[in-house]
Amino acid sequence: MSRQSSGMIGDWAEAQRRQQRTQLIQQREAERRRRAWDREVARGEREQQAAYRLRREAEARQRTEAIEAEVEALQNLLVRGCRAATFRMSSLVRSEELEPFRPGSLADPVAMPRIEQFQQQSSSMAAGSYRRAQAEHEEHAQYTRACQKARAAETRRLQQLAEQRQQYDRWAAEQLAAIRAHNQGLGELTERLRAGEAEAVVEYFSAALYASAAWPQELPRQVTAAYDQAARHLVLDWELPRYEVVPETKSVRYLPGTDQDRESPRPAAQRRALYRDLLAQCLLLVVRELYAADEFEALDLVVVNGFVDDHDPATGREARIVLATVAAARSAFGELRLEQVSAVDCLVSGLGGQLSARPDQLAAVRAGRRPDEVGGGVVSHGGHEPDADEPDLFAMDPIDFENLVAELFRAMGMEAVTTQRSGDGGVDVEALDPAPIRGGRIVVQVKRYRNTVPPTAVRDLYGTVQDKGANKGVLVTTASFGPGSYTFANGKPLELVPGADLVGLLHQYGLRGRLGGGSGVAAPETPAPRTPQPAEPADHNVLGMSWSGSVSLDVCALVCAGGRVLSEEHFVFYNNPRTPDGSVRTRAHAAPDKAAVEVSFDALPEHADRLVLVAAIDPEADPHADLAGFTEAFIRLLSADGEELGRLEVSDGRPGETALVLGSFRRRSNGDWDFVIGGKGYRGGLEDLLREYGVEVA
Template identity: 80%
Template sequence: MSRRSGGLIGDWAEAQRRMQQTQQIQHREAERRQRAYEREAARGQREQQAAYRQHREAEARRRTERIEAEVSALQGLLAAGCRAPAFRTAALVRPEQLEPFAPGNLAHPLPMPRLEQFQQQSSGWALGPNRRAQAEREAHARYTQAWQAAHAAEMQRQQQLAAYRQQYDQWAAQQLAGIREHNNGLAELARALRAGDADAAVEYFSAALYASTAWPEALPRQLAAAYDPGARELVLDWQLPGFQVVPEAKSVRYMPSTDQDKETARPATQRRALYRDLLAQCLLLVARELYAADEFGALESVVVNGFVDDHDPVTGQEAQIVLASVAAARSAFAGLRLEQVSAVDCLVEGLRGQLSARPDQLTAVRPGRRPDEVGGGVVSHGGHTSGGEDEPDLFGMDPIAFENLVAELFRAMGMEAVTTQRSGDGGVDIEANDPSPITGGRIVVQVKRYRNTVPPTAVRDLYGTVQDKGANKGVLVTTSSFGPTSYTFSNGKPLELVPGEKLVELLHQYGLRGRLGGGPGAAVPQRPAPDPEPPADHNVLGMTWSGRVALDVCALVCAGNRVLSEDHFVFFNNPRTPDGSVRARAHAAPDKAALEVSFDALPREADRLVLVAAVDPEADPHADLAGFTDARIRLLDAAGAEAGQLEVSDGRAGETALVLGSFRRRSNGDWDFVIGGKGYRGGLEDLLREYGVEVA
């Protein structure tokens, strides 16, 4: 019994010992794995920290490289500008080449039916003589009917082809006449330049500077110019870039200890030297561009006064401060190799010009001859308004003063508004904040002191700025106007366009002053008078459809597949053509949209009126034309009596714009309706491009 009992205890003790050994082994293995995990985590963290540091250091190097590239571009402005092609009137000559006549399917004759297509293909024994004769008569009758229909269709095709050819010939003649008139105008300009005409010289050389490819977009191109025919001298005031165009930082370095980028400041003396060199390059480049463009021998000398718009450090008033000036005779300028010169030495020593010793502190120099001292016509893009005028001319207002005026308007409207710095503003002239709790938010504002229509690219750039800045809205304010393509692009986007007449109206509404052109005491533009009543012989095109999709119905007055002009595109922001022959109008049930058309008053060169429909992105940005069904156009006379209905194609899923159809002028002057049906997935913008309207 004792041996047996001892054996049980021994077995239990051995089992306990083995279990302890196993637990110790497992514990040591767990500790080993934990240490390995911690080593791996530490290594991963070190690698992550190293990768993060490398990323930040690389980003700092890229910022340094961008700064160096900016400085290099400023230092190489003159050399790069000298490689730009000279302005020539030949580049403005329009070739007498037109789009060839392309009638499309109208050029192909319609196939005529053949008798054998209608005869029964059966064996002679299958039918008796009487039945076979009857079948032949029936086949011949069907053939005759089909042939007559095909013949009528072919005759209609030939008539349409002849009418289209006549329309094309008329269009081609008009296009050629316009091209020749333009080219004759260039020839007349050349004759006037050779004769020393002052107006022609100012117009031509101003255009040469504005069209030059030698100037980076970031540099200003504002000028005032006059021409002295007796001395054959062109005198200019040319706007120079401000001191801020030279980067303050010299380099950027990442500091791991603070996890921040540290900028090394550019020494003040170095920055001033770079700025002085840039100003000298600008004046030399202006003179070079003028002489290079002088293919008519109109210039014997050029006077350039380089100025900046800023606050006079003496008076504190806004002023044009002349920082550099030079009078460069052709004989002295012709011997210069501008690609190799030191710009400062060339300007000051070689041409005996003047250059501010401290342009960064707005230390002015004595200007040379000024445009208003020449007499005669002066073309000006910039300058100050006269304080004696009751209404300051917005066109002639100082750029900074104009921005301040627009900012003051926003403040008068109950918003917070400040102007930005002249450079580095990211395309923003004014930053405003609307405190309204629902519709308000951050607003970025651009101002364009233009005389011509603002190009659609400016609207597109503003939209990019709104997205980049994370703003709630973008506003583009101009002294001129916008074209239909700009309104089309802005539709459905957080953009607002304020043309010149609306700007003047708002200024007066909020107690501020401003006018568009004219002299002292000139009448301020008023709200346009209401459109006169449409002609008595007009028609109303009432548009109706099933479904709840919200649509904009528009019209294009075209010659062929090209709209006559942007003003001949009638839509929500352009409610009538210039001659009033096509107008938008308020609709009445059962119509959902309506247009007024006086077909007899349409331009002679127009051969078709195209009707289109597009989804309204403001009403439903995700809608398409899948629900556009049972659509028709009701044709009403001037008294409102229905003269007929025209069916149009249904919409399709995924498409957001549709050509409903077009009225086409026949050779006898009548108008026929041709159903459309072509859809577009890119909305109204894609459709308009096909009709020659470039949308931003």
């Protein structure tokens, strides 16, 4: 028994040892697989991290390269401008070759039937004289009906073809008449130029600057000019780019430790030097373009005053600040090799011009001869004073006005036709922009109004764009648009062209038109109380808004009576920078502020009892942002000379909200104004907020 028992225990013990060895092997294998899996996961994570780091580093390099390319373009403005095509009068001549008549499918006659087609249908019918006679009779009857139907279709085709041809002939006749009138006008302009007529000289050289291929689209092209016929001097004020055109950032580097991009600022001295060089290039390029375009030898001397419109640092008021000036004689300028000069040295030393030492701080120089000192007519583009001889858009025949708008689109390089007077579906002009990507079909509505266009017209245009399947809708008016219209159009394929912009475009593209008596603004339809002209307030305060976080905001102001804004014109924002009386206006801010509003409390309308300040997410800068990043906010109350009088705390923003009432200044019975903190937020953005204050946006 003992041997048998011992054998059973030994077998059990051996089985246990084998099981333990198996478990150990399995554990070791599982541990090996786990370590291999961990190594694979770690390698994948490292590869992902490396790929992410490479992508972020590449993005930082791309941003740096884009900044460097932007700076390189500014540095080489003059060189590239000298290589651009020279403006000539012949470039304004319009070809009389029109798009041919294309009737499409109407050009193809209707095919007439053949008897064989019907005989084939009965080829399998049973023979026999009676049945065969019946079949032949039916074939002939079918053939006769088919012929009648085909002839009727051909008659309709010919009628439709004739109607389309008549429409085309009318359109072609209008086009040819307009083209020939335009070209005849160029011929007359040429004769006036040869005679040295001052108005013709200014018109021609202004067109040369506006049509110049040497100027990047992002640079301004505002000019005021006059011509001294006796001395053969052309004198002009030319708008210069602002200091912000030079990138503040020099380079961008990705920091993997913090997973952030670090922007290296451009040294102030370097940025100022780049800006001064750009201003010098601009003046030299203006002179070069004028002399290059002078195929009629009308100029002996060109005087250019380069300016920016900004707040004068000495007074705080808006002013035209001259930062550079030069008087360049043809003889001296013709000897220069502009592609090889140092722009600053050439302007100052070579031509004896003046250039601000600190244009970034708006340090002005003494201007040369100004256009209003020449005598005779002074012509402005970009702030144009219309000639009284130009047609009054208000008095123009409605059809002629639509034709003028269509002509403007054609002058801008598009195909454009006016629609039929009935059944046009709310479309007055149809245009086709041939430009790739951004081009396409455009529907245009024309409103010859005197009062502000209501937002309902903008909404109707948007519906027409969707109904017609167009790429874009444009609303052109002789009047203006209120904030509600601009707010509704924001982010939609809509463009609003108010009367002042329309006149500017007409003159820019060689067309003529004015608003009323030549003031450039729409007069009211019925007599109205005289409205005070906007003037610089004698006594004002500046409200500077500051906050933490990188959220981009639009800060706006509403002049209200109770909880309702006085009118859409009393909602001050980026598209309406001032109230009608000028008592509230936007203004450029200075550090540490991120936005600023200028207010003359004593000049606010008597029936206004509060000034409401609001902030909203800028949908173009970041459409998905909210006000969670709007913290540690306050308003600095400043005097007219910049002295800080106090700080007003405002509420922080909250997640999900995209607009916020910062607070309001309220008029007390004694005439004083007290600040009441706000805090009400809106998830529907500025549109929701404005509706509550009575501004119609949709």
